[in-house]
Amino acid sequence: MSFKYRIVSVSLAAVALTTLTSHGQGPPKAKVAPKLEPIAETRLLMEGLAHANFRGLERNLLKNPIDDQSWVFARGQALLIAETANLLMLRPPKSQGQAEWFDHAMSMRNQAVQLAQRLATKDVEQAKFGMSQLANSCNRCHQTFRVPVDIVPFPAPDAPPVRKV
Ligand code: HEC
Numbered sequence: 001m002s003f004k005y006r007i008v009s010v011s012l013a014a015v016a017l018t019t020l021t022s023h024g025q026g027p028p029k030a031k032v033a034p035k036l037e038p039i040a041e042t043r044l045l046m047e048g049l050a051h052a053n054f055r056g057l058e059r060n061l062l063k064n065p066i067d068d069q070s071w072v073f074a075r076g077q078a079l080l081i082a083e084t085a086n087l088l089m090l091r092p093p094k095s096q097g098q099a100e101w102f103d104h105a106m107s108m109r110n111q112a113v114q115l116a117q118r119l120a121t122k123d124v125e126q127a128k129f130g131m132s133q134l135a136n137s138c139n140r141c142h143q144t145f146r147v148p149v150d151i152v153p154f155p156a157p158d159a160p161p162v163r164k165v
Pocket of ligand 1: 012042043046047050051054085097101104105108112135137138139140142145147149151162163
């Protein structure tokens with residue numbers, strides 16, 4: 001056994017000992033429970049995280065050929081979109097529609113995770129299919145909450161802006 005491994009096993013033994021001896025010694029110390037709070041406006045998350053990464057993904061997937069670094073970047077962008085969905089879950093509408101909000105945010109997260117998995121295989125067609133599935137999940141939430149924003153993946157250069165009004 002190398003020196004390094006011996007240190008690890010010694011410290012594991014120490015942990016086990018601490019766990020054993022702390023058992024039954026009064027109430028456990030209060031666990032740190034971080035309180036998650038929304039800080040930025042939803043609109044800022046849409047612009048700065050969801051849409052920025054969506055656009056970045058499009059740019060990476062329109063490269064020809066797509067080099068390895070662009071695939072890695074694109075996968076990271078999909079994961080950041082998935083993470084944005086987690087942030088959206090901290091910001092449901094106050095009065096009504098909370099269940100729908102959570103459903104849509106969850107579906108956005110699932111689609112973004114699936115997209116990341118597709119990007120890991122470096123298959124362009126699969127990736128583009130994943131982009132349209134993700135855009136559908138964006139638009140379903142926009143439609144439910146009457147947000148006049150239509151996300152169209154890989155728009156033609158002369159396509160109208162995403163916000164319809
Ligand atoms: C859970 C619901 C929900 C999901 C999912 C969602 N959005 Fe949004 N989005 C909103 C709401 C609500 C607004 C309006 C925010 C505002 O103006 O206050 C909005 C607005 C936007 C806007 C307009 C921002 C502006 O400056 O006016 C863009 C762009 C946008 N979303 C992109 C996306 C993209 C891209 C996705 C998917 C990757 C997505 N959204 C998924 C709820 C959602």
